[in-house]
Amino acid sequence: MPEPVDTSGSLPHPPPRPTRSTTPSAPRRGLPRIHRAWIVAAVALLALVGAAGFGATPGVLVTPLQEEFGWSRGTISLAISINLVLYGLTAPFAAALMERFGIRRVLACALLLIALGSGLTVFMTQSWQLVLCWGILVGLGTGSMALGFVAIITGRWFVKQRGLVTGVLTAGGATGRLIFLPILATLAVGSGWRTASWTVTIAALAVVPLVVFFLWNHPRDVGVRAYGASEEPDEPTPHPAAGRALAVLAGAVRTKAFWLLAVGFAICGISTNGLIQIHLIPAAHDHGMPEPVAASLLALIGVLDVVGTVISGWLTDRVPAPLLLGLYYALRGGSLLLLPSLLDASAHPSLLIFIVFYGLDWVATVPPTIALCRTHFGTAGPIVFGWVFAAHQLGAAVAATAAGVIRDDMGSYTLAFTGAGLLCFVAAAASIGLSGRSSADEDQGERTDKAGEGTDGHDGRVAAGSGA
Incomplete structure (x- = not known):
């Protein structure tokens, strides 16, 4: 009986990784091989598109819920406000949880929370149930897929094209609103708001x-490296998620850079999500513009936001991130100062120019802000950005309420738009102030970096090469 022949030596694969022996071999077909980072980015984009659509859905349900249950708009808006705040406050803890337990587990749980919250609304009979389902459950779910998630994906999977991928993933928010809102609004009117809620559940x-x-x-x-990486990353060190998020915050608040970033991004939230997204339509309607026309202008902002x-x-x-960020805020501030004089009963050319410009500038602040978090805080950058984003959402929540109070008391939104415009110049100055790092900030930044060493060891090393 012949002895078995050992054919392992005849294989063309290198011996160090026998379990991945097919990886280095030549492709069997002539198709180009896609780096897995692009697959991860595509799935992340799909999740972000969905998260934005799910988070914006309560706005579609305001009128149907008011008509069926007789709830006041203030009561319904309470659930939306809680959703908005939780969306921001969840971000830093979600970023830490992703690094402790993995992106896959946290994101899957977040999607299940969204599905649960949306699905349970069809059975509600009391207003507190709306707060629980859409305010808390959906708020926690969508907050777990906030922009801190973008920072982790780009930090782990990309060295080359990191800024570009950050921009594309960030644009997923606008894309989600464009895709979901028209569909859900049509379903809410034609088939009832419960059909719209079931659609969100199924999509999640x-x-x-x-x-x-x-x-x-x-x-x-x-078994691969990050796209464009020239060396293997260090093994991450696991830490308790909530503890590390708070530890990173404790270190970050001792730096000038953190407060400049937080103040600037809070003003970003005031001037976008809290003001324009919520109050542009009623402000235009005050000037005689039909609501469908005003809504189409807001949709156009969403289209241009992607670009x-x-x-x-x-x-x-x-381009240096502080210069870029300062320019964005200054241009936004100038446009807001002009907006009260541009609003009219029709969408005249001057107003359309404002819409085009504001749409291009809407979320343009995110890529340079993420880059600055990496520059100043290294491996802790994604968690720091989560806290900075929490400031953004708190600013948005304050603006949403304040602008409504101003409109009720003064009969117009002029003071709200003007005040937000002036604040944007403050954000521009804060951004320019991030150009240099003091020795005290460098020392504290290094300590904050060490507090976040469980993230990705290569993140800090490649930050400079990514344009950050």
Whole structure:
């Protein structure tokens, strides 16, 4: 009986990684091989598109809920406000949880929370149930897929094209609103708001398998390096998620850079989500513009938002981030100062120019802000950005209420738009102030960096090469 022949030596694969022996071999077909970072980015984009659509859905349900249950708009708005605040406050803890337990697990749980919250609304009979379902459950779910998630994906999976990918993923928010809101509004009017809620539930559940099978936690999990990386990243050190998020915050608040970033991004929230997104339509209606026309202008801002954010990501790889961020805020401030004189009963050319400009500038601030968090805080950058984003959402929540009070007391939004415009110049000055680092900030930044060493060891090393 002949002895078995050992054919292992005849294989063309290198011996160090026998379990991945097929990886270095030549492709069997002539198709180009796609780096897995792009697959991860595609799944992340899909999740972000869904998260933005899910988070914006309560606005579609305001009128149907008011008509069916007789709830006041203030009561319904309470759930939306809680959703908005939780969306921001969840971000830093979600970023820490992703680094402790993995992106896949946290994102899958977030999608299940959204599905649960949306699905339970069809059975509600009391207003507190709306606060629980859409305010808390959906707020926590969508907050777990906030922009801190973008920082982790780009930090782990990309060295080259990091700014561009950040811009594309950030634009997923505008894309989600564009895709979901018209569909859900049509369903709410034609088939009832419960059909719209079931649609959100089904859509959230449909993304879960893609996350489980294609959103790998780290390049090392599939035996590759980050896209464009020249060296293997260090092994992450696990830490308690909430503890590390708070530890990073404790270190960050001792730096000038953190407060400049937080103040600037809070003003960003005031001038976008809290003011324009919520109050542009009623402000235009005050001047005689039909609500459908005003809504179409807001949708146009969303379309241009995608373009502006992608361009901003590309510029972040090439232009100093403080200069870029300061320019964005200054231009936004000037446009807001002009807005009260532009509002009219029709969408005249001057107003359309404002819409085009504001749309391009809307989320353009995100890529350079993420880059600055990496520059000043290294591996703790994603968690720091989560806290900075929390300031953004708190600013938005304050503006949403304040602008409404101003309108009720003064009969117009002029003071709200003017005040937000002036604040944007404050944000511009704060951003320019991030150009240099004091020795005290450098020392504290290094300590904050060490508090976040469980993130990705290569993040700090490649930050400078990414245009940050």
